[in-house]
Structure formats: structure tokens, C-alpha cells
Amino acid sequence: MSTPDDLDLAAQQANALQQLDAAETSDAIEDFYRAWLAPSGATTKLKRGIGRLAPADRAAFGKNVNALHTLLEERFQQRREHVKTRELAARILAEARDVTLPARPRPTGGYHPVTLVMREVLDVFQKMGFSVFESPHVELDEFNFGLLNMPENHPARDMQDTFYLDTERLLRTHTSAGQIRAMRAMHPNPVRVVLPGLCYRNENITTRSEIQFHQVEGLLVGRSVRMSDLKGVLLQYARLLFGSDQRVRLRGSYFPFTEPSVEVDILCTLCGGAGCRVCKHTGWLELLGAGMVHPVVLANGGYDPREWRGFAFGMGIERTVLQRYDIHDIRYLFGNDLRLLEQFR
Ligand code: FA5
Numbered sequence: 001m002s003t004p005d006d007l008d009l010a011a012q013q014a015n016a017l018q019q020l021d022a023a024e025t026s027d028a029i030e031d032f033y034r035a036w037l038a039p040s041g042a043t044t045k046l047k048r049g050i051g052r053l054a055p056a057d058r059a060a061f062g063k064n065v066n067a068l069h070t071l072l073e074e075r076f077q078q079r080r081e082h083v084k085t086r087e088l089a090a091r092i093l094a095e096a097r098d099v100t101l102p103a104r105p106r107p108t109g110g111y112h113p114v115t116l117v118m119r120e121v122l123d124v125f126q127k128m129g130f131s132v133f134e135s136p137h138v139e140l141d142e143f144n145f146g147l148l149n150m151p152e153n154h155p156a157r158d159m160q161d162t163f164y165l166d167t168e169r170l171l172r173t174h175t176s177a178g179q180i181r182a183m184r185a186m187h188p189n190p191v192r193v194v195l196p197g198l199c200y201r202n203e204n205i206t207t208r209s210e211i212q213f214h215q216v217e218g219l220l221v222g223r224s225v226r227m228s229d230l231k232g233v234l235l236q237y238a239r240l241l242f243g244s245d246q247r248v249r250l251r252g253s254y255f256p257f258t259e260p261s262v263e264v265d266i267l268c269t270l271c272g273g274a275g276c277r278v279c280k281h282t283g284w285l286e287l288l289g290a291g292m293v294h295p296v297v298l299a300n301g302g303y304d305p306r307e308w309r310g311f312a313f314g315m316g317i318e319r320t321v322l323q324r325y326d327i328h329d330i331r332y333l334f335g336n337d338l339r340l341l342e343q344f345r
Helices: 009-022 026-037 042-052 055-095 113-127 155-159 175-186 227-242 295-300 317-325 330-334 338-344
Strands: 138-140 169-171 191-200 212-222 248-255 258-267 284-293 309-316
Touching: 009 026, 009 042, 009 055, 026 042, 026 055, 042 055, 113 191, 113 212, 113 227, 113 317, 175 191, 175 212, 175 295, 175 309, 212 227, 212 284, 212 317, 227 248, 227 258, 227 284, 227 309, 248 284, 258 309, 284 295, 284 317, 309 317, 317 330
Parallel strands: none
Antiparallel strands: 138 169, 191 212, 212 309, 248 258, 258 284, 284 309
């Protein structure tokens, strides 16, 4: 093998190209550069050997060494690109993922049936021009009872067993508690709102009753509102939610904050009125309580009852869920049992 002292350029060239061809990695390529092309490399040393030649040979030798340097430089660049490309390809291959492997499915959540029905109900009322009004869960006794025409010691307070936080504050027993807040917020404009949310009652937990449950309240106040408007809105609601031929019936009832008051039933959606376990063989399902807003309540909300009239209604969402999905016990809804929840994906 030739050494840098060897002035046989053909042998030097063969030697260099052989080394370059053998360089398989970026590191080996850099070693080649240092050995042959760097300022301290072999081609520089060859140029220094020029002094050992006869003067007549020197010019031609210098030219040939330069040509050798240029050739090696060119081949070095080509080889470096080639090795770099090969290394990149190898890395891509090593890091590649097998996209043909079967995917591991990720468990997905779903909406709770109460959320689904709640959204549907609100959607129907929003289509009829009602907007959503939020009111607090921790409420003053005054808003939950007093201003709704149920002063202290009023017997109607016993209709709803109450969780009191102290003498003035309680967990709202119904969304009607937001009626006064909504009226005071809207006055002196007409009111057309729905008030959705959780309510709390200190009751025995049974198949149909929980200590917390959702209601949706509706409240409409205007200058020429009549009972027939209430009936029309509720009929439209029942038809949008349960189908265009859904039948509705109003029964006289009593609430201190409405006069007259009604309870509204729909023809049983499961048996079509023939009688079944869900409708307790009556053919009808109770949907909600409603009525014309009591003049005292209108006045408490800031509306002069000689000029303004209104209607209100309040419905329980969980019972609608039970009817809709034929679930026989309200306790299933809050049991967090995946066997039930997974059915609503
Ligand atoms: C009321 O709460 C009145 N505020 C409704 C109202 C509003 C009447 C506006 C007139 C005008 P009631 O106590 O009946 O009424 O409750 C209404 C609905 O809430 C019931 O029909 C039922 O669906 C639901 N509900 C009541 N208590 C429970 C409970 N413990 N568990 C589950 N749902 C309940």
C-alpha cells in the first residue's frame, strides 16, 4: 500500500478510492476526509513532496496532485450523500410502525339518559322561542316558598320536604324557585324562559322518588296570556317530544303559585292507552304540573297583575326518562351501573 511519501499518484488514487468505497458510515466518511482532504491530509503532504522531484517534473506533478484532490473531493461528496441517504433509510425502517396491526379500541363514554332527555326537552322549548334561565340550587326560603305565595306555616310547604342549610337558606325543592328571579331579571319586558336543573327533597327513596332529581320549569308572562296558550304550548311540546298524534289531558289540581292549576297527562306512550304496568293500568302518564301564574306571584316578580298575566309549568325529567326507556326504578339512573349506562352510547 502507498504511503503519503509515495509519489506514485496512480497508486495513491487507487488507495484513496478503495478507502472511500469501504466507508459505510458517516463517521468513516469523516475519517476519510481527515485522512485525505483536510489541510493536514494526504493530498497536502503530497504537494509538499514536490521538492523531492527533479525541477522538470514539478509542474506536471503539481497539476496532477490538484487533479487528484479535485477528484477525491468530488467522490467524497457523492459518497457522503449516498451514505447519509442509506443511514436515513435504515433509521426510517427501524422506527417504522406496523400499521397493519389491529388497533386496540379505546373505551368511549356516552351521555347519561337524563342528559339526553334534558337536552331534548330544552331543544323543543327553544324551538318555541323559550330561552334558558339558570337560577341557584342553594336558594333563599323566600324565593322557594314565601314569594311563591307560601308564607311560613302555609300547609302547602308540607307538600315538599326540605333540606334546610340554616333558617334562611335551603336546597331548592323545585325549579319554581327561579320564577321570581327570572321575572325580576326580565321586568318590564315579557318573559318566555325555561329553568332547568337539579332539585332536592328530603324524601324516602323509592322506585319513583329520589332525594335529588331534575326539573324543567317553564314561565311565560305577557299582556294577553290565556289558559288556552298554556294548553297549546303543552300540546305542542308533547307532540314534538312523543309524536304528532300524541294526546294530552288536563286535570284540575292545586299549587299555591298558580290559579287555576292543572296536572297534565299524556296517553301512555308504551301501551297507547290500553293499560300497562308503567301507566299503572290507567292508560295515562302524568307529565307535569302547571297553571296560570297567581296574581300575588306576578306582583312579587314586579308585574302588575291587572295588566300582566302568565302561565307556568314544571316537569320532572327522571320520570320522563323512566317512561321513555321503560326503566322500572329511578334508582337505576343514579346507580352508576355500566350495564345500564352502556345502553346509551
Ligand atoms: C312542583 O314541583 C311544582 N313546582 C310544579 C309546578 C311548576 C306547578 C309550575 C305549577 C307551575 P311537584 O311536586 O308535583 O310540582 O313536582 C313536579 C315533578 O317533579 C313531578 O311530577 C315529578 O316528575 C318530579 N318529582 C317530584 N318529586 C320527585 C322525586 N322525589 N323524585 C323524582 N322526581 C320527582
